[in-house]
Amino acid sequence: MPTIPTRAPEPRPARRSAVVGRRGAGLAAAVAALTHEALEREFLLTPKPGLVDRRNTGSHRDMDLSTFAASAAAIAPFAAPFFRLGRAAAALPAEAVLATLRPTGLEAERAMYAATGGVNTHKGSIFAFGLAAAAAGRVVGRGDALDAEAVCEDVAAIAAGLVERELGPTHEATTAGAAIHRRFGLTGARGEAASGFATVRHGSLPVLTAALDRGVGTERALHAAFLHLLEHNPDTNLVARGGPQGAAFARAAAAALRRRGGIDAPDFVAAMERLDDAFIAANLSPGGSADLLALTWFLHRLPALAADPPPRRRS
Numbered sequence: 001m002p003t004i005p006t007r008a009p010e011p012r013p014a015r016r017s018a019v020v021g022r023r024g025a026g027l028a029a030a031v032a033a034l035t036h037e038a039l040e041r042e043f044l045l046t047p048k049p050g051l052v053d054r055r056n057t058g059s060h061r062d063m064d065l066s067t068f069a070a071s072a073a074a075i076a077p078f079a080a081p082f083f084r085l086g087r088a089a090a091a092l093p094a095e096a097v098l099a100t101l102r103p104t105g106l107e108a109e110r111a112m113y114a115a116t117g118g119v120n121t122h123k124g125s126i127f128a129f130g131l132a133a134a135a136a137g138r139v140v141g142r143g144d145a146l147d148a149e150a151v152c153e154d155v156a157a158i159a160a161g162l163v164e165r166e167l168g169p170t171h172e173a174t175t176a177g178a179a180i181h182r183r184f185g186l187t188g189a190r191g192e193a194a195s196g197f198a199t200v201r202h203g204s205l206p207v208l209t210a211a212l213d214r215g216v217g218t219e220r221a222l223h224a225a226f227l228h229l230l231e232h233n234p235d236t237n238l239v240a241r242g243g244p245q246g247a248a249f250a251r252a253a254a255a256a257l258r259r260r261g262g263i264d265a266p267d268f269v270a271a272m273e274r275l276d277d278a279f280i281a282a283n284l285s286p287g288g289s290a291d292l293l294a295l296t297w298f299l300h301r302l303p304a305l306a307a308d309p310p311p312r313r314r315s
């Protein structure tokens with residue numbers, strides 16, 4: 001069982017120029033290390049309403065921090081083969097790429113279930129990070145600068161048509177996401193990918209970088225990004241547990257927190273803790289937003305990778 005650090009370290013400053021230095025095996029390993037760092041930053045961030053964090057297990061009875069630590073350790077290494085598959089597929093038409101990734105995605109899901117004793121901790125993350133790592137590989141394989149824009153555009157091309165193909169009216173609704181699409185029209189993890197992670201790219205990522213640029217600490221900047229996701233991400237997990245009313249409650253609560261100053265409000269942490277208690281009472285869990293928060297950090301740090309060594313791992 002991996003040890004759980006109490007908090008993630010401050011990162012070195014990201015270089016936002018087009019970095020094209022490290023293109024060898026080291027880059028695949030660095031993408032996997034960054035994936036682990038991003039997942040860890042997400043589950044350690046506290047408080048997060050309804051989610052597992054250092055304060056409590058949120059609205060969950062079958063998972064805690066140690067489950068997330070085990071899950072992150074099991075799935076993050078798969079980012080390296082996703083990256084290599086993407087680099088090998090750099091010249092393929094985008095619509096042919098997903099089929100090359102799915103066996104590795106399913107293997108990563110099996111590794112997650114083996115590590116967690118059958119609990120779904122990171123299925124959405126495996127999907128999002130699988131696509132992002134593969135797109136990063138394609139970007140590098142084409143000799144382009146490794147940045148969030150290029151990666152998100154390639155993810156949009158790879159995932160184009162996925163909602164129509166997998167959630168269309170002729171398909172049996174076998175998952176919560178598919179059933180929610182049928183009833184309420186939400187497109188969930190697939191729609192977010194097909195949009196090129198628009199909620200992240202045009203929302204939580206600029207919110208994160210703006211907070212960091214004005215000197216806000218990493219944890220609080222991640223809270224700003226999370227609050228943005230809570231208000232704007234159509235999270236199928238919230239709907240699965242609380243129906244459209246549950247999702248509307250979460251959105252309105254996040255908007256209210258933003259209006260009273262967000263992370264700059266003097267009682268921000270206490271307000272988030274009150275919201276955590278309210279989510280738990282209503283059995284709400286924004287698991288999709290948790291995944292997108294981790295992805296926000298990943299995309300923020302990605303440009304620094306090609307030049308820097310992989311983030312230092314704690315034992």
Ligand SMILES: CC(C)(COP(=O)(O)OP(=O)(O)OC[C@H]1O[C@@H](n2cnc3c(N)ncnc32)[C@H](O[C@H]2O[C@H](COP(=O)(O)OP(=O)(O)OP(=O)(O)O)[C@@H](O)[C@H]2O)[C@@H]1O)[C@@H](O)C(=O)NCCC(=O)NCCS
Nearest residue numbers: 105121122123124125130175177188189192234236287288
């Ligand atoms: C295409 C897949 C995502 C599979 O599709 P599925 O139909 O299973 O997907 P969805 O139900 O639509 O969502 C899957 C997870 O995606 C996350 N998510 C939800 N909304 C969004 C959103 N708007 N944007 C992005 N991501 C979103 C969310 O994951 C998190 O929640 C998980 C916990 O979920 P669950 O167990 O259902 O919830 P609980 O409330 O805990 O359940 P109960 O306790 O009540 O029973 C956790 O995993 C978080 O990650 C959705 O759950 C994709 O998985 C797929 O195609 N897989 C096949 C393999 C593959 O190809 N892999 C990728 C290759 S690149």
Ligand SMILES: Nc1ncnc2[nH]cnc12
Nearest residue numbers: 043051052121287290291
């Ligand atoms: N911290 C967390 N708590 C519950 N579900 C999650 N899915 C991804 N991260 C999560």
